[in-house]
Amino acid sequence: MKTIRCQVEKITPFNGAVYQVLLRPDTPLAHQAGQYLCVVMGEKDKRAFSIASAADAEVIELHIGAAVNEPYPMQVVEKLQQNSHIDIEAPGGEAWLRHDSTRPRLLIAGGTGFSYIKSLIEQQIQLGQTIETTLYWGCRNQDAMYYEQLARQWHSEHPWLHFVPVVEEAKPQWDGKQGNLLAQIQQDYTSLAGFDVYIAGRFDMVGAAREIFRQLNVDEAHLYGDAFAFIK
Template sequence: MELVVQPLGRSFAVKAGDNLLEVLQANGVPVSYSCRAGRCGTCRCKLVEGKVLESAGDAKLTNPGGGSHVLACMSVLTESCVVEIPEPDEIVAHPARILKASVVAIEDLTHDIKRLVLKSPKPLSFSAGQYAILQFTPEHIRPYSMAGVADDDTLEFHIRKVPGGRVTGYVFDTLKLGDAVRVSGPMGTAYLRRKHEGPVLCIAGGTGLAPVLSIVRAATALKMTNPIHLYFGVRSSADVYGQAWLDELAQRNPNLHVHVVIATNEPGTRHRVGLVTDAVSADWSDLRDWRAYLCGAPPMVEAATLIAKARGIAMEHIYADAFYASPD
């Protein structure tokens, strides 16, 4: 059997039953990976031709059907196939780790958002925009995005209280300074593409600002010269947070342009009013050659994806890890 890898234009013989990620790595094909267990999504690639057997959850046979995406670490080769992977300049490889950390700060950012800061004796290697799984107790486990950069000596997370939420209720009502937290990661594919030199669109809804802050902080620290337009959408002015961080970043990075959008029309507001996706749609008619980072609730991410595509951004250049609220 022959596996053809695109866009590198290479081909090599493999055996039925081989793991796709292991085949790519054995043949020197650059591919992102982290957990190797089907959880993080980092090794996601596009199946263009042929079939693979996906072993994540219930095993299923997947064929392209117009371009199916599969996780390389969970894909077993069953026949000749063509696989398209991200460009080599977008590859990241942060082996997943489990760290023991402790709470060094819990601060109120808004009426329902807290800033959680953790300290670990060992650093967590990650790319800006990725997330980790936080385990506060065996019964309180949830994913949250890092808001800082890998060079920081602490890990920063923004946590919104979900009504009836068991995990967020624990964080707000029980968690205290000095408590131990288990950190597993990194995970996620919406990380900063450092070699892209064109314009960047960042759309954040609510605590989706955390990974966007990580991306903008990293781009600023790296002295990237890309024009960056950051749209931050919330329900009301009471839900706006991080304004001082955004102002400070804009002072340090002349290429950063911040747009705060609130959904409710309040007397005397200094923010734009409406849906954040409508603001993007009104501001831009052509986004070809841009990259987009979308972070927030699934409906916002889905609407933003449609707008980005309609304005000319290719799907492979739209990076998103939607936030799913859960009472668990």
């Protein structure tokens, strides 16, 4: 990975626990959709976040889940708020979009794992691809689904893209599924053979998903998620 200086353009809270961060690199960042960067906090302290923007975007978008009781990511937000520029190391990760594949795609996001999925979908849209794609996004409740409107917009504008929102705690008139994200996928699919599957979220969720997907005959050569490099 290369070290790149970035201007901190904007930091905006989506809600009480997730921040949108926009960075403008001093030199263009050459990366593929689905890769991540590391914010340099110190010589030996580099913290990874998925890049939420498509591969050729001039501004890098991050989604940082940083509730006040989570000091590790909140320290990053505070550093960004206190400085006009920041160093990053990028790009990293092997779970980038295999855009040459014609297999149907299943995209799965838990919480701020949506940042990773957003990059993949925006890249598909820019490439003009119409490969059948289904997006599952699981959150604790609707308030936590910070980019719900964008995901529903994709669903309505692109016939090839199907959005399935899943929340654990649903309000009346909720237009989506209620329950556990992985249980919902188990209910909806009897087999994942033939799919390209991309997943991002907490490591424990991703690890549990892999075990479930193995039972659904997933081809692990086509199961993509950078978390797998850390939970072998």
